[in-house]
Amino acid sequence: MTPPQKTLEQTSPAACEILELISYNREHHDKYTGTSVEDILSKIQGDRINWINIDGLNNQDIIEKVQTFFCLHSLLIEDVLSDQRPKAEEFDDYLFFTLKMLYRIDGTGIDYEQISFVLGKNYLISFQEKEGDLFDGFRERIRLDQGRVRKKQADYLLYRLIDIIVENYYNVLDRIGDLIEEIEDTVYQNPSMRTFNRIQRLKKELIYLRKALFPLRDALSKIVKGESEFVHEENLRFYSDVYEHVIHLTDSLDTYKDLVSSLMDIHINAMNTKMNEVMKVLTVISTIFIPLTFIVGVYGMNFKFMPELDWKYGYFGVWGIMFLVVAGMISFFRYKKWF
Incomplete structure (x- = not known):
């Protein structure tokens, strides 16, 4: 049309x-x-x-x-x-x-x-x-x-x-x-x-x-x-x-x-996997510091009779123990393949 x-x-x-x-x-x-x-x-x-x-x-x-x-x-x-x-x-x-x-x-x-x-x-x-x-x-x-x-x-x-x-x-x-x-x-x-x-x-x-x-x-x-x-x-x-x-x-x-x-x-x-990785790292760090916190807490007490306090090498000995604890825990975690 x-x-x-x-x-x-x-x-x-x-x-x-x-x-x-x-x-x-x-x-x-x-x-x-x-x-x-x-x-x-x-x-x-x-x-x-x-x-x-x-x-x-x-x-x-x-x-x-x-x-x-x-x-x-x-x-x-x-x-x-x-x-x-x-x-x-x-x-x-x-x-x-x-x-x-x-x-x-x-x-x-x-x-x-x-x-x-x-x-x-x-x-x-x-x-x-x-x-x-x-x-x-x-x-x-x-x-x-x-x-x-x-x-x-x-x-x-x-x-x-x-x-x-x-x-x-x-x-x-x-x-x-x-x-x-x-x-x-x-x-x-x-x-x-x-x-x-x-x-x-x-x-x-x-x-x-x-x-x-x-x-x-x-x-x-x-x-x-x-x-x-x-x-x-x-x-x-x-x-x-x-x-x-x-x-x-x-x-x-x-x-x-x-x-x-x-x-x-x-x-x-x-995102969940990434978050799990972060949580795993934080958990490992927290776990490592638990025994270290215990050791420091023990020697932070104000008792009068603590033999290690009078020991000449007591300070360095505590640091050595803490180092061995950290190294041992890291070795154990790696052996378990947790990180």
């Missing part, structure tokens, strides 16, 4: 909003960027595929004008502006699809944003929370007419964008795998509360990834089963491929979750 044309008032959006339109077919390709939503929407052509991208969702005026132009449901706009779990929802004239776009993992924190798509007959709208995305290379491929996208409909464009997002999930998971290995080495070498906190943060990120991936699997499942009239049958196999990637990611995620849980147990055991 060609998007309905509406008369719009001229209003300039906030500087933080970025509007972009890529309009193409097999023969032509045009790209428009600007600060006026009216200028962008006026360049939409019914005989082309039109990709409208909105970076930044703070300007309510832009959202309302896009909503009016494409007759978008108010509940859909509410989902776009709020934090939503990935899902696919079909309306009368378009398909709504939302998911999380991950960029990288810095330390143990994942940089991400929500991205929402509205797929119509010859248009695709993408709503992004902030500037920048993963699609610059793909935009260039469209311009150069590389691949199939210029020969396909808007549903194929949606598939390619989702596929790019899902592929980057692998990079994030690979980084998590590297972090697990780094933390594991640290745990064996020098377990500490800082390492424990890193494990805890990583565990929370895995929980977030689980919340992002499992609903995405269900959303793609709806499309793969052919339940949407906005996805052509010939393109279902592409969505099925993305669906299989998500299944693989969820399996990998479960593996990493088990590894982090094991890492937590290893850290606790390592």
Whole structure:
């Protein structure tokens, strides 16, 4: 369905909003960027595929004008502006699809944003929370007419964008795998509360990834089963491929979750072992000083008749006895392999 044309008032959006339109077919390709939503929407052509991208969702005026132009449901706009779990929802004239776009993992924190798509007959709208995305290379491929996208409909464009997002999930998971290995080495070498906190943060990120991936699997499942009239049958196999990637990611995620849980147990055991070593050393020291304290206590008594007090070599003799006691106890402990 060609998007309905509406008369719009001229209003300039906030500087933080970025509007972009890529309009193409097999023969032509045009790209428009600007600060006026009216200028962008006026360049939409019914005989082309039109990709409208909105970076930044703070300007309510832009959202309302896009909503009016494409007759978008108010509940859909509410989902776009709020934090939503990935899902696919079909309306009368378009398909709504939302998911999380991950960029990288810095330390143990994942940089991400929500991205929402509205797929119509010859248009695709993408709503992004902030500037920048993963699609610059793909935009260039469209311009150069590389691949199939210029020969396909808007549903194929949606598939390619989702596929790019899902592929980057692998990079994030690979980084998590590297972090697990780094933390594991640290745990064996020098377990500490800082390492424990890193494990805890990583565990929370895995929980977030689980919340992002499992609903995405269900959303793609709806499309793969052919339940949407906005996805052509010939393109279902592409969505099925993305669906299989998500299944693989969820399996990998479960593996990493088990590894982090094991890492937590290893850290606790390592901390206990370290504490036991400290306690063992302190116990050995305390045990050694028990007889020495006894000897010193005996000769510290103020009795008048103590023969050793009048002995010329009594002081040195006591030191010699204490030295022999210490040496004997250390030899005994080493013989027992207590340290």
